[in-house]
Amino acid sequence: MALHIVHFEHQGRARWGVLRENQIIPVPGHFATTGEFIRGTSHDELARLSGPGLAESEIKLLSPVTRNQQFVCQGANYRQHMIESGMDPDAKTFNMLFTKAQSCIVPADSELVKPAHVRFLDYEIELGLVLKRELAHGLTVTRANLHEFIAGIVIVNDYSARDVQLPQMQFYKGKSYRTFGPVGPYLCLLDARDMPRLEQLQLTLTVNGEVRQHDSTANLVFGPAETLTELAGLQDLVAGDLIATGTPAGCALSIPSPRAQRIAALLPEKTKWELFMKTQARRTQYLKAGDRVESRIVSADGSINLGVQRNRVVDESRGAHEHEARLRAIHSPGDGQP
Template sequence: MALHVLHYLHHGRAQWGVVANGTITPIPGEFKTTAEFIEANPVERLFVLSGPTIPESEVQWLSPVTANQQFICQGANYRQHMIESGMDPDVKKFNMIFTKATSCIVPADSPVVKPNEVQFLDYEIELGLVLKRDVTSREIVTDDNLHDYIAGAVIVNDYSARDIQIPQMQFYKGKSYRTFGPVGPYLCLLAKQDIPKLKELVLTLTVNGTVRQNDSTAGLVYGPAETLTEISAIHDLRAGDLLATGTPSGCALSIPSPEKMRAAAQLPEAEKWRLFLKMQEERPQYLRVGDVVEANIVSNDRSIDLGVQHNVVMEQAA
């Protein structure tokens, strides 16, 4: 059975606790990082946790992934998102991997600050997976042993400055502005029997109450097991690290058709990107100051409910 954990601030002290029915049972101990918390608290032990509770309404949310962990992301990883981006998911032969700066990580109810130089601010709801242990060599991860590698799941919103990311070809820069990575509210710790539910989670994102994204993790092109296998052959991973698995269709970003992209390839660089930016100007879906973005991820049986992220778009202070 899945177990929902909150990292929170109460009376000036950062704590971790098990959440159920709007109340928190504090977990004894001091854990400054996600890695320390996961390594000290097997989900089986937390199932029998008891003690005094506090109302969740009395605490301040913190991110369940701390800023010392790696923030690794997958791009173009849902079938419909690939199709709307002009790609064929059946012929894609590579897993797009990039990173975000961990300084962009904020709690799930934080405002997202729209930088003054950014015109096209986009949203991307994603399932985030938190690693259970260190991986320091090439390993073969399968659906059968995935529970040995994944501690739990969180909501991630991969906010993106499309006018930086695309024309400058700067994924890291365009996605790493401060506040561009809300995580949580809950870290859902998973037992072995919960792992199959990762393939049936429903992701929903709204802007000002209107649904923009709604899809299931059944649409993932590269799943967690094959992704972790691939990454383990490249670099080290640590307990508590975050893997954001990609976003479904419905983003504000508009990609030219393959025919238009081939035609644009013949144009001078400046003209090509002028036309791209003009196309984006016609998209009312891009976020504006005052917009309210909410994101939720839940399993079909509701045993996994990662809570609701609530972000208000704010203007950058002068």
Template structure:
């Protein structure tokens, strides 16, 4: 059975608890990081947790992934998103990996600050996966042993400044502004039998109640097992680290057709990027002040439900 874990603040104290029907059962102990929490609290230990509860409405949400963990991301990892980006998912030969600054991580109900220098602010709903244990050498992760490596799942919104990310070729910089990484509300801890459902989760993102993104994890190009296998051969991973698995189609970003890209390649850089920014200027889908963005991820049968993220776009004050 999947369990909803909430990291929260109550009476000036940061705590962790199990959420069911709007009530929180606190988990005993002090856990300063997601690593500390997942290592001390396997899902099997928490299934029988009981005791006094507090209403969820009385607490302040915190991110279930703390800022002292790694924030690793996959790019162009859904078939339809690749197609709308002018790529062929059947010939892609590499897993695009990048990182976001952990200082961008905020709770799921946070406001998202649009910096003054950013013209084209985009949304990207993503399934986030939280590691259960350290990986410090090359390992082979499979569908059969994936449960040994992952503790559970969260919602991630990979907000992106497209006018920084694309023309400057700066994924890290364009995606790492403060508040550009809401996580949660819940860390959904999974039992072994829950893992097959990671392939049938529905991701839905709305802006001002209008659906912009709606797809299933069945469309992933590189799945969690092969991605963790690849990453294990590159660098160390720790328990509690976050892997964001990519976004479906429906983002505000508009990519020129392959033919236009080939033509633009012959132009001076300044002219090429002027045309690109003009194309984005015509896209009303980019986020504006006051827009309300909501993100949901759940299985078809509802047995896995990661909750709802709710973000309002606000203007930077400095």
């Protein structure tokens, strides 16, 4: 049975709770990080938790993934997104992996701050996997034992400054600005019976009410089990770490056709990127101040619902100091978000 877990602030204190029928039942104990919470609780205990609840209006939601956890991402991992990016999903034999700065993690409904120098701000809805335990070298993760390694799932938006990411060939830099990684609103804890539904989740992202992205995790090229197996052979990961599994087609970014890319490769570097900038400048889909982005992930049968993530775009020059003050308040010492 899927459980909705919230990380929240109430009366100046960061807490964890189980969301049940619009009431938040606080979990006893202090857990400074997502990893501590996962290691210090069990799915069955949380499912049985009872007691007086808090209304959502009484609390302030925090990110269910705390900032001390690693933030690993997969790129070009949905078939149609690969095709629109000029790649052949049947020929691509490698899993594209990169990281985002932990400092870009913010609560689900945070404002998205568009840096003053960024022209092409893009959205990327993604399913996030939250680890249950350490991934040790040599581990093999399969569909049969996946429940031993995944504690739960979250909504992630991998916001990206395309005019930094691509011309500078800087995935980390272009995707790691502060506020570029909203997570939540909920951490949906799963048990073994829920794992097959990871292949049946529907992702939908809208901008100002218009559907821009919609796809199913059935179309992932590299699934969770094979990705976790590869990561286990690559790096150390622990309970609470976050893996974003890639975004569907429909981003604002326009990728030239393979033929156009071959021609561009013959041009001087400066000319090539000037043409890229001119092409992107014609794309009205890029985010601007005032735009509102909403992200939803639900299972086909409705038994898993990760809530709605809402972000309003604001210019860095408008209210930047106030926004930084809010972030400092959210991530102040003692809230479990270093």
